[in-house]
Amino acid sequence: MSTTITIPRPDDWHLHLRDGAMLAAVLPETARDFGRAIIMPNLVPPVVTGAQAGAYRDRILAALPEGMAFEPLMTLYLTEDTDPADVAAAHASGLVKAVKLYPAGATTNSASGVTNFDKVRPVLEKMAEIGLPLCTHGEVTDNHIDIFDREAVFIDRVLDPIRRSTPGLRVVMEHITTANAAEYVRSQDSDLGATITTHHLIINRNHILAGGIKPHYYCLPVAKREEHRLALRAAATSGDARFFLGTDSAPHTDENKLQPCGCAGCFTATNTMPLLAHVFEEEGKLDNLAKFASENGPAFYRLPVNAGSLTLVKNDAATTFPSHIVSEDGPVTVFDPGFPVHWKVA
């Protein structure tokens, strides 16, 4: 017997596409199921100016296979030298949909990020004025703060002060991993939203560390205790308009993942929608999948819901997903949830 569910064509509000050979390999994995995605700007060198975002957008569209429809929604990487006028122009032209804040040193390719938050105040004020959202990698970087506490400390020491001193600034807390973050979002008004990844709904820190280290489950922010995973599930499946899907699908070659000092990132573009159907069904909330994956994100970004649809089918037989995708840079392992999934995209 099979069950089906049809939702408006989903979007991914946090995606890493990289560039060059990797871009060519991973883009079809997203474009197959998703109508649009917020494209992260942490290339080397980063996408800082409107001109760089325009050129990157052209490279993405050039890499899109014939016959696939996909709209990249571009972002700018916030640095201490970012020019508020350039940001405003890139927004006014329709090119740029958000600015991304990386605390310097917080994650992959974040070296050009922000250390002194006073220096970006003029940009944040301009963004509040024009309604351009700020997306945050919400972790402090202080060495003496435990890695499992860095998100909660970021909320208290960085995010809440920025929001209080910049009224009207619209913020997305990206890839939230804690009950603290979900609670903070719920306690605020609609100027604050949060993306939640597929993998943080599935793994906790035991999955990374118990019974042997699993490099393919290592990402930033690192997965937390089980109680936090359950809080994220409750938030994602609640239907609350402030929570929406951002996969943070972050491809790294196996060579770069499987190192004494391996890269952070889970690659979930290939199987995200079936995994989400599994999670939402487990929570008895399949009816809210459309809100999380297709409706809440566009509402926050003030864009229309996609016109097309996506149908997911649940079969008696488990679905087989590719173990990895092939890129000219080397294989990229597809996220393995560690349990059978019976859903697949029709």
Ligand SMILES: NC(=O)N[C@@H](CC(=O)O)C(=O)O
């Ligand atoms: N999430 C990750 O673990 N990695 C991301 C960067 C990020 O989103 O923090 C990447 O670019 O590889």
Ligand SMILES: [Zn+2]
């Ligand atoms: Zn991040």
Ligand SMILES: [Zn+2]
């Ligand atoms: Zn990311």
